[in-house]
Amino acid sequence: MTAESAHPALGLDEVVHQRVRLGILAIVHEARRVEFGYLRTQLDLTAGNLSKHLSVLETAGLIEVEKGYEGKRGRTWLTLTPAGESALAAEIGRLKQLIDRVGLATSE
Amino acid sequence: MTAESAHPALGLDEVVHQRVRLGILAIVHEARRVEFGYLRTQLDLTAGNLSKHLSVLETAGLIEVEKGYEGKRGRTWLTLTPAGESALAAEIGRLKQLIDRVGLATSE
Incomplete structure (x- = not known):
């Protein structure tokens, strides 16, 4: 299988x-x-669920998590x-x- | 949050x-x-990995698995x-x- 023929689903990154x-x-x-x-x-x-996913994204270097205050309330900005x-x-x-490949198959 | 304003990611089905x-x-x-x-x-x-995912899809009623032969060789058709x-x-x-929503945000 060459790079050209590889299905686009193969290139999707689970993160x-x-x-x-x-x-x-x-x-x-x-x-x-x-x-x-x-x-x-x-x-x-x-x-808890949101925190878990944010942690995966932060570890991968994709988001920045910034902790601060709004008045006296702790806030987390992303x-x-x-x-x-x-x-x-x-x-x-x-x-x-x-989507293009699936669309092409539909119109055949 | 109304149905109209719900983010499309919410409607994605993990299956x-x-x-x-x-x-x-x-x-x-x-x-x-x-x-x-x-x-x-x-x-x-x-x-093994493919079988596991096919089983999820078959259980959900999304694919049909058909076992047969090609000559003497067992084959599974989907x-x-x-x-x-x-x-x-x-x-x-x-x-x-x-994609449309992300694209709109890019062009702003």
């Missing part, structure tokens, strides 16, 4: 492709900088790193390839 | 979205009917059920929505 993590990356990208609680509501997750932006763009590129 | 299973559904859709060994080569998987075609189409629809 980025996993449903919740793809949602996190997309929302943080859209909003540039988001607060933990906002993300939790948007994705309808428990704090932004994508340049590597995170690249990883999201690569995932979107592979999904487009996959 | 269909998971990297390997999305690849299986896309390839079987493209080829209409594929042999187990062909799929295994295309997705670069061990037989096709998508109508529910499998619908599930793949729904996944592609949600991925397109997600």
